[in-house]
Every structure is written in structure tokens, then in C-alpha cells.
Amino acid sequence: MDIVIVSQYLRDIECFESNNSRFVYIAKLLAMSKNNNVEIITSDFNHTKKEKFNKIGKLDGVKITACHEPGYSKNVCLKRFNSHKKLSKNIKEYLEKRKKPDIIYCAIPSLAVGKIVAQYAEKNGVRFVIDIQDLWPEAFKMVFKIPLLSNAIFYPMKRQANYIYKCADDIIAVSDTYRDRATSVNKKYKNKLTVFLGTNLEYFDKCKEKNIKHYNDNIIRIAYIGTLGHSYNIKTIIDALELLKEKYNNLNFLVMGSGPLKNQFEAYAKDKNINCEFTGRLEYPEMVGTLCSCDIAVNPITHGAAQSIINKVGDYAAAGLPVINTQENLEYRNLVEKYNIGYNCENSNKQDIANKIEILIKDKKLRKELGNNNRKLAEEKFDRKKTYNQIVKIIEGN
Structure with missing residues (x-):
């Protein structure tokens, strides 16, 4: 053929x-x-x-x-x-x-x-x-x-x-x-x-094994991967972290990706005095290793966006991370609830997002449980x- x-x-x-x-x-x-x-x-x-x-x-x-x-x-x-x-x-x-x-x-x-x-x-x-x-x-x-x-x-x-x-x-x-x-x-x-x-879970896991970083500190690393453009509301996550920074000084927002709004998001994080690292676009093996070194993943989709089941949520699942999700599309929100992989938040509601992040900050055992559920989702639906x-x-x- x-x-x-x-x-x-x-x-x-x-x-x-x-x-x-x-x-x-x-x-x-x-x-x-x-x-x-x-x-x-x-x-x-x-x-x-x-x-x-x-x-x-x-x-x-x-x-x-x-x-x-x-x-x-x-x-x-x-x-x-x-x-x-x-x-x-x-x-x-x-x-x-x-x-x-x-x-x-x-x-x-x-x-x-x-x-x-x-x-x-x-x-x-x-x-x-x-x-x-x-x-x-x-x-x-x-x-x-x-x-x-x-x-x-x-x-x-x-x-x-x-x-x-x-x-x-x-x-x-x-x-x-x-x-x-x-x-x-x-x-x-x-x-x-x-x-x-x-994704190819076998290849993903090999990339993880070769590139994962092991930290001996109390930093909570919150990850985002993907395009820095109009469909992704990075500012809302920064706003939520601003609400938490007085209570928690051990938060690090790691933003992996590039796009037309990268400079704008960087300036916004600096203005809010948030501990935020913009890595730019990483090669896939390095991205996997960095992602798997984090504690929480965020999926901050803009209100009214057309996106549904997108690349990043598959990578979050493969990495076994709990997810903070603002995406309004019911298809992914239903997966979050069905597999119990994290929290759905009201879109653009910084207080709701901050509250859900705080739950995960305070409970390492819960982070592990929800992350394991997300990995199960990856093995069933994303492999x-x-x-x-x-x-x-x-x-x-x-």
C-alpha cells in the first residue's frame, strides 16, 4: 500500500x-x-x-x-x-x-x-x-x-x-x-x-532516568510546559503565587517553553516579585528530566480557549505529577475528576487557584497519591x- x-x-x-x-x-x-x-x-x-x-x-x-x-x-x-x-x-x-x-x-x-x-x-x-x-x-x-x-x-x-x-x-x-x-x-x-x-512512555521513562534532577531541599517546584501565548494564562498562576508568597517562601515556578508573550510573562513575574524561572524551549529529553524533578504541574488555559486534550497534559500524566487545572473544556475536566489527578479550578480565579495549590503544598502524601493516579491515566490513555x-x-x- x-x-x-x-x-x-x-x-x-x-x-x-x-x-x-x-x-x-x-x-x-x-x-x-x-x-x-x-x-x-x-x-x-x-x-x-x-x-x-x-x-x-x-x-x-x-x-x-x-x-x-x-x-x-x-x-x-x-x-x-x-x-x-x-x-x-x-x-x-x-x-x-x-x-x-x-x-x-x-x-x-x-x-x-x-x-x-x-x-x-x-x-x-x-x-x-x-x-x-x-x-x-x-x-x-x-x-x-x-x-x-x-x-x-x-x-x-x-x-x-x-x-x-x-x-x-x-x-x-x-x-x-x-x-x-x-x-x-x-x-x-x-x-x-x-x-x-x-507519548512513548518507554522513551519518556528513559529520558527521565537520564535527565532527572534530585534535590535535597524543601523547595516546592511548580511546572508549566508549552507555548507562551494568548491561549495560556500564566499571569493567573503568578497572581495565585503572589497570594501565597508571604506564607510560603519555598515556591519556585518553573516555566518551560517559548512564545510571543514570553517577555511579557517574565516582566509580570518580576513585577510581582515571584520566584520564577523561564527556561525557554528545552529539547525533549531535558524537558522530561526537568518536569519529573517538579512537584506540581499547572494547566492554565485562558477562558474560552478551544483547546481540549493537549500535549502538556499527556506529559504531566507521564511525569506522575498532580495537576492544577483551569481549562474549561469538559473533556479534560472530567478526566481530572474521574482519575483523581488534581484539582479543577475556576478559570482566572487566583484565590481558588491559590487555595488548591496550598492544599498540595501542605500535603506531600496527597501529591504522591494524585501523581500516581495521573501516571495510571498515562498508562491507560496516553501510551x-x-x-x-x-x-x-x-x-x-x-
Whole structure:
């Protein structure tokens, strides 16, 4: 079977050894069968570092094709959408030159690429499987918080998204929320499936073993990992810690990640005189070791954000940390309660967040109990060795 995977955001394509991308992992699984010819089509632009990749690494059994993308300097800007449009044109030209594949497995977003691939599949009678990683334009509405105006601005993107969803023969997503958004407009799909992003727990544990830091002090380390952007309310956590700092002088807020609001968050923490360390973006093994050295994890999603089951909550689970959660999405809030992995808080309520953090500060035994529950969640719902074979079965038509 000739299988094409289209994934614009593939993390580091210069070295696949430590690449934790969902689509790299699935490509490896598909390539294990001698009956499969697997190719990944991606971009030559590094979305994380906002620069062009210097080279294309090798992935055993998988062909890597990097189509040119001009690039952009910010996550939310017109230049980004123009860049996506030019990339989609280059992917279209490449698909029309290569032999027609049996199936295309396509990451959504971006929408520009997704639409071009959907059109190609429909025109050429190619089976089209989508895997929804985020909801566009819903995610961008966090930046433009003027309801009627943002609805008008993003209506063309909504039409694009609906078209892609309608074209899909099978629908896969990283959460029920995203899956149900697609099935609401698609009445022809054969299979629908939710598989959390998850991680390779075996690899995660090896990274932990090699990189974990052991401290002999009484510091309570509170961790955040991920993008420092409009969807994440780091300021609320800083505000909560400000309420606690007079009573507890042993708190350290460790923020791992980068993004457009990093400088703003750093200045805010300094202004509030909070013991806060911004590490920048860490390579995955180092991030795992640092995360596993912490005591509490926070998931401070902004009010009204579209995010559902996101990368960081899988890593928090794998690390076995109790979670302070402000995310309003019911899918994750229900997991927090069902598995008893931490506390759901009222969004943007610094006092409620401070109260829940204080409970964990005062009770080491409880931190351990909730953390163990979170690790159990990881083993049941986030371990790719157990969950990703479901995706392979759909792609291979089994």
C-alpha cells in the first residue's frame, strides 16, 4: 500500500532520533509492514524556531519530502497565512507529479494545506483520512476577542475547515471535542476515532532516568510546559503565587517553553516579585528530566480557549505529577475528576487557584497519591504503544 502522510508541523526534521511527533511515530509503525510504502510530506520551515531547516534527516523505511515554505516571524500574522498558501501550492504540485497514492493521511491544521490535499484526494479518488490536532479558526479567535468582528474575519477559514471535514473518509482526532466538530458536518465517514496525542512512555521513562534532577531541599517546584501565548494564562498562576508568597517562601515556578508573550510573562513575574524561572524551549529529553524533578504541574488555559486534550497534559500524566487545572473544556475536566489527578479550578480565579495549590503544598502524601493516579491515566490513555495501533488499523483499512 502506497501511503502518504501530510504533516506540516513535524517538529525537528533534521534529526528524527528524538522527534516525538505523532506522525513520525505512526510512519514508523506503518513502515514495519513490508506491504507498505510510506512517505511523509512536510514543510522545510521550522515553525518552532521560525527559520528554515538546514537539512533533512533520515528516517528508516520512510521517505521524507520537505516542500518549500517561505516562513513567518509570528504565530498570528497575515504573513503566516500567506506562507501556508504558498506551501499548499508546492504540495499540490508535488502530489500531481508523483504516482497516485492509495491513501493520504493528513494532519489538520493548517487549513490551506488540508484543503489542497482534500481537493486532490477527491479529484483522484484517493482515500482521505484526517487527523485533527487543533481547531481552526476557533484557536485564533482568542487573539481577536470581538465576537461579531472575529466571526466575520474567520468565516472563510470556517468554510475551509468544513470542506476538509466533509471530504474525509475517516476522521481521527486528538480529542472527542475535535472529532465531534468534524463529524457534525460530515455524514459519509466510515470510521471516527479519538486517540490522545500521548507519548512513548518507554522513551519518556528513559529520558527521565537520564535527565532527572534530585534535590535535597524543601523547595516546592511548580511546572508549566508549552507555548507562551494568548491561549495560556500564566499571569493567573503568578497572581495565585503572589497570594501565597508571604506564607510560603519555598515556591519556585518553573516555566518551560517559548512564545510571543514570553517577555511579557517574565516582566509580570518580576513585577510581582515571584520566584520564577523561564527556561525557554528545552529539547525533549531535558524537558522530561526537568518536569519529573517538579512537584506540581499547572494547566492554565485562558477562558474560552478551544483547546481540549493537549500535549502538556499527556506529559504531566507521564511525569506522575498532580495537576492544577483551569481549562474549561469538559473533556479534560472530567478526566481530572474521574482519575483523581488534581484539582479543577475556576478559570482566572487566583484565590481558588491559590487555595488548591496550598492544599498540595501542605500535603506531600496527597501529591504522591494524585501523581500516581495521573501516571495510571498515562498508562491507560496516553501510551502510544497501546493506543496508536488503532490509528494504523484505520489507515490500513483493517
